[in-house]
Amino acid sequence: MNTIQRASQMTSRYKAGRSTFYLWIKEGLWPRPIKLGPRASAWFEEENDSVIDARAAGQSDAAIRSLVDEIHANRLGKKGIGVQGEVMVKGRDKPIRIFEVKAG
Secondary structure, three states: OEEEEOHHHHHHHHOOOHHHHHHHHHOOOOOOOEEEEOOEEEEEHHHHHHHHHHHHOOOOHHHHHHHHHHHHHHHHOOOOOOEEEEEEEOOOOOOEEEEEOOOO
16 A cells, blocks of 8 residues: 655655645656545655655666656556555545546
8 A cells, every 4th residue: 555645745754845846747857646636636655755765876867757757657557547546645544545547
């Protein structure tokens, strides 16, 4: 099971502003969030940590982009079909189910 982080948790943990994360997403240097609902998004903690680990290891931006592309591909599965799963949200005792579908 994966743990998810909301934007406020990410800014606190990784010491970067919300706009910085969205800039990195735009540049392909950070994974896109998953939608929890019409007005709620979050990120998988393990994916965030893998990007931070790559940065700490001195990986180039090109290598980080490749890692982020791999993260997105793994979410969708090999056939590009949505993957259903469960994630734990900090502060909740039950997991929530997610389903992500590849856009168009």
